[in-house]
Amino acid sequence: MKPLALLVPDALTATAVPVQAENSWVKALESLEVFGVPVGMLAIPAIPLVFIAVYALYVGVYGERKISAFIQDRIGPNETGKWGLLQTIADILKLIQKEDIVPAAADKPLFVLGPLIIFVGAFAAFAVLPFSSEFIGADLNVGVFYAVSIVSVEAVGILMCGWGSNNKWSLFGAVRSVAQVVSYEIPASIAILVGVMMAGSLSMQKIVMSQSGELGILHFAVFQSPVAWLAMIIYFIAALAECNRAPFDIPEAESELVSGYFTEYGGMKFAMIFLAEYASMFMTSVILSVLFLGGWNSPLPNIGGVALNDWTSGPVWGAFWIILKGFFFVIVMMWVRWTFPRFRVDQLMYLCWKVLTPIALLIFVFAAVWELYVR
Amino acid sequence: MAETLEYTPKTRLSQTGSNQYIVEKDLDTEYMTLNMGPQHPATHGVLRVELVTDGEVVMKATPHMGYLHRCFEKHAESLDYQKVIPYTDRMDYLSAMNTEHAFVMAVEKLLNIEVPRRVEFMRVIVAELQRIASHQVAIATYGLDIGAFTPFLHIMRDREHILTLLEWLCGARMLYNYIWVGGVSHNFPPKFKQRVAEFVKYYKPKVDEMMALLTENELFIERTRGIGILPADVAINYGCSGPMLRGSGVKWDLRKNDPYSIYPEIEFDVVVPDGKLSIIGDSLSRHLVRCYEIYESLKIIQQCLDKMPEDPNFDPHAAVPKRIKPPAGEVYARGENPRGEVGFYVISDGKGTKPFRCKARAACFVNLSVLPELAKGNLISDVVAILGSIDIVLGEVDR
Numbered sequence: 226m227k228p229l230a231l232l233v234p235d236a237l238t239a240t241a242v243p244v245q246a247e248n249s250w251v252k253a254l255e256s257l258e259v260f261g262v263p264v265g266m267l268a269i270p271a272i273p274l275v276f277i278a279v280y281a282l283y284v285g286v287y288g289e290r291k292i293s294a295f296i297q298d299r300i301g302p303n304e305t306g307k308w309g310l311l312q313t314i315a316d317i318l319k320l321i322q323k324e325d326i327v328p329a330a331a332d333k334p335l336f337v338l339g340p341l342i343i344f345v346g347a348f349a350a351f352a353v354l355p356f357s358s359e360f361i362g363a364d365l366n367v368g369v370f371y372a373v374s375i376v377s378v379e380a381v382g383i384l385m386c387g388w389g390s391n392n393k394w395s396l397f398g399a400v401r402s403v404a405q406v407v408s409y410e411i412p413a414s415i416a417i418l419v420g421v422m423m424a425g426s427l428s429m430q431k432i433v434m435s436q437s438g439e440l441g442i443l444h445f446a447v448f449q450s451p452v453a454w455l456a457m458i459i460y461f462i463a464a465l466a467e468c469n470r471a472p473f474d475i476p477e478a479e480s481e482l483v484s485g486y487f488t489e490y491g492g493m494k495f496a497m498i499f500l501a502e503y504a505s506m507f508m509t510s511v512i513l514s515v516l517f518l519g520g521w522n523s524p525l526p527n528i529g530g531v532a533l534n535d536w537t538s539g540p541v542w543g544a545f546w547i548i549l550k551g552f553f554f555v556i557v558m559m560w561v562r563w564t565f566p567r568f569r570v571d572q573l574m575y576l577c578w579k580v581l582t583p584i585a586l587l588i589f590v591f592a593a594v595w596e597l598y599v600r
Numbered sequence: 601m602a603e604t605l606e607y608t609p610k611t612r613l614s615q616t617g618s619n620q621y622i623v624e625k626d627l628d629t630e631y632m633t634l635n636m637g638p639q640h641p642a643t644h645g646v647l648r649v650e651l652v653t654d655g656e657v658v659m660k661a662t663p664h665m666g667y668l669h670r671c672f673e674k675h676a677e678s679l680d681y682q683k684v685i686p687y688t689d690r691m692d693y694l695s696a697m698n699t700e701h702a703f704v705m706a707v708e709k710l711l712n713i714e715v716p717r718r719v720e721f722m723r724v725i726v727a728e729l730q731r732i733a734s735h736q737v738a739i740a741t742y743g744l745d746i747g748a749f750t751p752f753l754h755i756m757r758d759r760e761h762i763l764t765l766l767e768w769l770c771g772a773r774m775l776y777n778y779i780w781v782g783g784v785s786h787n788f789p790p791k792f793k794q795r796v797a798e799f800v801k802y803y804k805p806k807v808d809e810m811m812a813l814l815t816e817n818e819l820f821i822e823r824t825r826g827i828g829i830l831p832a833d834v835a836i837n838y839g840c841s842g843p844m845l846r847g848s849g850v851k852w853d854l855r856k857n858d859p860y861s862i863y864p865e866i867e868f869d870v871v872v873p874d875g876k877l878s879i880i881g882d883s884l885s886r887h888l889v890r891c892y893e894i895y896e897s898l899k900i901i902q903q904c905l906d907k908m909p910e911d912p913n914f915d916p917h918a919a920v921p922k923r924i925k926p927p928a929g930e931v932y933a934r935g936e937n938p939r940g941e942v943g944f945y946v947i948s949d950g951k952g953t954k955p956f957r958c959k960a961r962a963a964c965f966v967n968l969s970v971l972p973e974l975a976k977g978n979l980i981s982d983v984v985a986i987l988g989s990i991d992i993v994l995g996e997v998d999r
Contacts (some may be wrong), residue, residue: 481984483641564750567981568818569823
């Protein structure tokens with residue numbers, strides 16, 4: 226009998242042939258110094274930051290526009306540059322040029338700090354995302370726990386935005402948002418715990434490594450337990466709610482609350498909130514793929530002599546796979562957004578507390594029993 | 601705590617059972633006044649609704665209108681009868697043809713003109729095309745209010761076909777001035793009928809698609825079912841008409857109950873909800889009535905195309921009077937607009953070419969007056985859902 230994995234976090238890793246994550250790129254960067262200035266230490270956070278910016282520009286905004294255009298039988302941006310590729314750059318330039326307005330009646334410190342805190346909350350979680358076997362900002366032994374908790378800081382930022390705006394609609398949006406984010410953290414965390422329990426570790430790299438093997442996709446956690454896929458779906462739904470994405474976008478509910486907590490924002494402050502939304506979409510998608518879909522592991526199996534898995538593994542391939550998996554879920558989120566109408570605030574709470582949380586708890590218990598006695 | 605407003609438990613809670621929340625009377629809370637509009641995306645224009653809320657629960661909703669008041673009735677008194685027609689277009693700008701039709705009928709009644717049979721068919725075809733276009737906007741923006749963005753653009757794509765047809769017919773896309781006293785401004789262009797028939801054939805499957813995407817969506821039903829129930833007696837007492845009234849289960853359609861033009865010769869059904877999907881009188885019922893009325897309008901257009909008399913030497917201006925100077929008298933003519941009964945009460949003093957008085961009965965104005973009744977005790981999101989299901993056009997509310 227295995228000991229309950231949660232209580233002894235690093236005791237066991239589940240499956241065969243763990244690929245060693247050396248984090249060698251990070252280590253190399255850490256020691257890089259130019260004239261005593263730790264350039265490498267600055268580069269480590271800069272890489273995800275640049276990644277977010279590029280991703281938000283091209284997959285986030287441009288991709289969302291093109292995807293929504295495809296879904297809605299439109300063309301989408303096509304005038305600015307080839308296939309409209311420069312459209313998002315033009316938008317950014319416009320946002321930068323805008324006057325930085327703070328409403329006269331607003332609570333200025335809160336109003337200015339709100340977007341920053343939202344962005345920092347979303348960005349800080351990127352520290353523990355394993356982009357490859359050799360690159361992770363900080364390989365914490367409580368990585369998942371850190372990601373879950375740092376994202377909660379966003380709720381504070383949202384409340385600051387809503388209160389600081391001194392607008393009743395913004396306040397409504399903020400209050401709704403905080404209630405939503407706090408509530409949905411519970412099913413999300415329980416679903417995450419299912420994944421953590423299966424891997425036997427809270428460290429992102431260890432979770433990923435526990436899912437590697439020659440059979441590729443068959444080693445992924447989602448196929449290791451009969452309830453893992455349910456946990457994955459619950460986490461995905463909760464992630465939609467935590468990112469304030471449709472159909473749970475009631476905090477910003479365009480047609481009801483105008484734009485919710487960021488009604489009064491414009492220019493770069495607005496861009497910051499916007500960027501944070503896309504950043505947290507990618508972040509939750511990556512956490513989902515780390516927990517249940519093997520992170521940076523290749524999904525391709527070795528079939529006899531055709532060693533597809535070996536050929537598609539390695540640090541660079543790892544980065545490719547995790548970004549691909551992350552983008553896949555980001556695109557699913559966009560697809561969901563452009564298909565479904567919006568929940569009402571009480572229906573949202575009903576779904577969280579009376580449907581998702583009980584199911585998640587049942588799955589949790591079942592998964593624990595499965596891990597102890599079957600697997 | 602301000603006890604000026606009495607909180608009454610919602611009837612829909614017991615009916616749907618899914619949304620249970622209690623307003624805590626013991627907490628020391630205050631009511632908050634919230635202005636929805638005149639710049640608000642869900643008010644479909646420049647309506648201002650003053651909401652008194654307890655948290656998110658609306659205690660009282662008061663619509664304030666008049667932001668788009670353009671003195672239609674007073675203007676009409678200083679214009680010749682023909683010149684009033686473009687102004688009627690601008691009342692309900694989404695169903696200009698139907699409003700024109702009602703006004704023109706009033707003047708024809710005053711003058712006692714017989715309109716050529718072919719003209720009547722042409723009028724009904726364009727009016728029904730307009731009805732489809734208007735319902736399309738209503739359904740699309742309703743989806744938008746609930747948060748479904750995609751159906752909006754799918755529907756707008758199909759609406760474009762109607763607007764193109766009508767543009768081809770008379771040069772304007774929304775405000776036509778097409779129906780004249782005694783006739784119409786232009787004959788149907790060659791092949792127009794064929795194109796309309798093609799549109800009818802093209803559009804039927806698209807309505808099914810729209811129903812599958814929007815109306816049968818579980819979230820959409822959750823959001824609209826049992827919200828803002830309008831009992832039939834209340835609807836009648838307030839004078840509601842159109843889909844509002846039919847949504848409450850009252851089979852009342854002026855095309856059947858007070859037939860005008862060539863509607864008596866045409867077979868179609870008056871749509872009322874059957875209560876299987878929706879609770880009769882709720883927002884979903886009103887939405888369903890609009891959806892199924894599109895099918896009925898397509899049926900009417902098809903029959904009109906089949907029955908319309910052909911005449912190669914047809915002159916649409918044959919019965920148009922050169923100078924309209926009706927004898928003294930007063931007349932009321934009404935027609936079934938997409939939004940309900942629109943009526944024109946015209947008084948002529950017999951001395952001039954201008955109406956002495958022209959009173960318009962606007963369907964939206966009357967329908968909107970039920971809002972306080974419906975909104976009470978619902979959430980703010982529900983007020984949006986209810987307002988959308990009333991389907992107001994502020995141009996007609998304020999005139």
